[in-house]
Amino acid sequence: MRAPLILLPLPVLLSGCGGSQSALDAQGYSGALLRDLIVLIVVVCLVVWIGVMIMLAWSLTRRRDGQAGDSRGSEQRLGVWVSGAVAATVLIIGGLTILSFQTTRSLDRAGDPDLTIRVRAQQWWWQFVYEDADAGSFQTANEIHIPVGKEVRVRLESTDVIHSFWVPSLGGKQDLVPGRENLLTLRAERPGVYRGQCAEFCGLQHSHMAFFVIAEEEESYRQWAATQRQPGAQTGEAEASAGKAVFMARRCAACHTIRGTGATGTTGPDLTHVGSRRTIAAGLMDNTRGSLAAWIADPQTLKPGNNMPLVPLTGDELRQLSAYMESLK
C-alpha cells in the first residue's frame, strides 16, 4: 500500500525553494563585476544599433531630388561616410575587447582561498565535499553553505558526463569535464540563498539538477559546518528509530551513507544530515516529511530516469523512513 501522502497535488510538492538565480541580481564579487560589464556593453551596443537604425530610416525616407545620385562626387562622399563608419566600428570593437580583457583580469585576482569545496557532478545531482584536513572533511548534496566575504575555491569534477556549475548571482559558469579539474572562485558579498543550476545539457533530467548556495555570516557558517561534521543524529522518536531499521533492512544503505551507522553506500547522496537541507532531489522539492515520503515512494514519477530505484515499502515503513530522514538534521 502506498502512503496517502503522495496524493498531494504535484505543484504543491514541486515548488523547489526560492533563491535568486539571475545574472542581473548580482550578490557576489564576480557577479557584480560581470553585471557591470554586461550593462556597459549592452548600453554601447544599444547606442550603435540606434545609430544604424537612424541611418537606415533616413536613407529610406529622405527626399530624392531630380537626378539619381549617381554622379562621381556623391559616390566619393558616400565612400568617406562608409570609411568613417568602418573606422568607428574598429574603434568600438577594440574598446570592447580591451574592456573584456580588463574584466577577465579583475576576475582572476588570485588569492589564497579561505575554504575549498570539491564538487563532483553526476547525473543528476551535485556531490559537495568540504575538504579540511584539520577539522575533518564532510559531504553534502545539492546544497552548500559558505561564509560571506570569504574566497571559496570550488574544484570542479564530473564522474560521468559534462555538466556546468553556475550560480548566476555569484558569478559566471564553469564546466565540469570528466578527466579534468576546473577551478572557480566564489565570494558572496551579502548573506542570502542563491540558486544554481546545471547549465550544460547532461541527459534526461538536465532540467532538474539545481543546487543552493547559502551564504551566511562567519559565525553561523561555523556552527553549520560543526553540525555537518557530526555523525548522523541518534533520535529518540520511536517512529524515526523504526525508520532507521527500515533504512538498513531495505538496502537503502547500499547506495547511501549515513555516518555513524552501517550505511556506507556511495552511489547516491550522503544522507548524514539530509534533514537539514532545504530541498531534496537536486532542488526538485522543498524538504518536508511529505515530500520525502513522496520521493521515496515513487522517485521515477517525480524525476523520471533518475538513478534511484523504486523500493516497495508498506505505508508504515514509508512513514517511518521519512520520519527518520527528517530527523537527520
Place this chain on the structure above:
Amino acid sequence: MVTDADLDEAELERQLARTWTSKPGFWGAIASVDHKVVARRYIVTAFVFLILGGILALAMRLQLSQPEARFVDADRYNQIFTMHGSNMMFLFAVPVMEAMAVYLVPLMVGTRNIAFPRLNAFSYWLFLAGGLLLWISFALDTAPDIGWFAYVPLSGPEYGAGKRADIWAQMITFTEVSALAIAVEIVVTVFKQRAPGMSLDRIPLLVWSMLVMAFLVIMAMPAIMFASSTLIMDRLVGTHFYNPAEGGDALLWQHLFWFFGHPEVYIIFLPAVGMVSTILPTFVQRPVFGYLPLVMALIATGVLAFGLWVHHMFVVGLPRLGESFFTASSMSIAIPAGVQIFCWLATLWSGRPVFKTPLLFVIGFIITFVIGGLTGVMVASVPFDAQVHDTYFVVAHFHYVLIGGAVFPLIAAVYYWFPKMTGRMMSERLGQWAFWLIFISFHLTFFPMHILGLQGMPRRIYTYQPDLPWAGLNLFVSLSAIILSLGFLVFFIDAIRSWSFGRPAGDNPWNAPTLEWATSSPPPPYNFRSIPVVDDRNPLWSQPDALPVSSGLRTDRRELLITGVVEALPEARESSPQDSVWPFWAAIATSVMLIWSIFSPWAVVWGSIPIAIALIGWFWPKGEAEDES
C-alpha cells in the same frame, strides 16, 4: 558536327531542346541531371524540413509555456530539441542555401549546366536519404536525444544507449557528403564555366558569396565527418578517441565539432548576404555601392570563420591566453559585417527604394541582423559569455542571426527569384502580410529570450519550477511563436498558390541587371540559346536591348564553354554528361552501406560492392572525346 553558328533561332532552340531536355516519365525524372530540376527538388525538400522543424519548435514552446507542464515528457523533449537543431542546420539551412546556388550560379555565370551534374543528382538523393533516416527514427521514437552538438561522453558508448547517437552521426555523413559534392560543383562552375568576359571583378556578388561558402564547406566539413566517424567507431568497435579513461579526450570532440560548427554559421550566412547584395540594387535601381569592399568582406568573413571556434568553449576551462585570442578574433568578425551593412546603407541612401516584398525582407534583415551581430559581439567577450553561455540569451542571439540574418534574406530571395524559377509572380499583397506577421512576431518571440537568459534560464531544459520568475515571459514567447508560424503559413500558401496561379512574370519582371534575367522564365533546359558575352558587372543594365553572344558550341550533344579563371577568356568546349539513373542507384547503395554500418562494421566491406557496381555504371566510358580546345 552541328554548331550554333550555322542555325537560325527557331532551329537552334529546337535542336538544343532535343539535346538537353530530360526524358518524360518517372525514370526520366529520376535520371535528370538538369541543375534546375535538381535544385528545385532540393529547395522544396528543404522547405518541407523547415516546416517539420517549425512544428517541433511549436511543440517545445507548448511544453515551456507553463512551469512543470506535462505535454511532452523529458525523453521526447530531448529528442525534439535535438531534432529541431539538427534538422534546421543539416536538413534545412545548409541544403537550402546550397540548392539556391545550384539553381542560380549556372544561370548567373551564363552556362548551360552545373559542373559534375551527375554528382549533383547523387547529392540530392543522398541528402533525401539522410533526412528520411533522421525523421523515420523520430517517428519510431528512437531519434537522437543528445543535442545537435552531440557532446561526448553523453553521446558515447557508456551514456548514449541504443542506436540514437549512431543515427545522428550517420545523418551527418549523409548530409556532409551531399554538401561537399555541391561545394565542389560550385567551385568548378564559378572558376571554369563563366560566360566569356565575366572576369573576377564582374562576378555577381551572390556568386562570390556562394564561391566563398563552397570553400568553407570544403574546409569545414571534413572536421565534422572525422568527428562523427570516430564517434561511431568509439560506439561500434570500441576505439577510445573520446574516452579520458583510456587516453582519449572529451574536449577533442568539442574542438572538432566547433571547428566545423562555427564556419557552418557562415556557410548559412554568406549566401544570405550574397542574396541581399544582389536583391538590394534591383530595388533601388542602382549598382551596389562598394563592390570591391563587399567581395573583400565576404572573403575576410570566410577566413576569420576558421579562427573563432573556441568561443563556443569559453567555459570548459581553457588557458586564459587562448581564450583572449579567440575573444579578439570573434570580435573582429564584426568589422567585415560592418563593412557590408554600411555599403548596403550607402546603396539605399543613393538609390530610389521600391518597397516590394523582397526589399521589405531585406530591410527586416538589416534591422534584425544588426541586433544579432551586436549580441554576437557580447558573447565574444569571455566574461560576458560566462554568464550567458548555454542560456536563452544565446538561443535568442543565434535565432537573430539565423532567422533574421539568413531566413529573412532567403524569403526575400524566394520572392525575388520565384518568377524566374516558375515563370509566375508571387502575390504582393500576401507578401506584405507575410512580412509584417513574420517580422513583428519574430521579435516578440525571440527578443524576450535575451531577458530570460540573463534571468538565469538555461537552454535545453524540458521544464522549470513554478517559483522561478520565468513563467510569464515563456508564455508570452509561446503565444508569439504561434503568430510567427501564421506568418510562415501565409508565405507558404502564397508560394504554393502562385506556383500554379500566379501572374505570368516575363523574362525580367524586376528590371534586374544579372544574367539569369536574360533568359526566359522559367529557363529552358539549356538555360541560354547562345552563351552571352559580358563586359560589365550589370550586363542587363549596360546592354538593355540585346546582350552580345558567343557561338560555336555544338547543338547535337551537350556542350559547355570552358573559360579561364581570371579573365574568363574562352579555352575549350567540354561535353556535359547525359541523364543517368546510375547516380540514383549509387545513392541507394551508399545509403544502405551507411545505415547498415550503424549496426555492423562489416557493412563497410560488403556494402561497398554494390556502390562499386553503381559507380562503374555511372562512369562507363562513352568512346567520345570529352573536350576540344
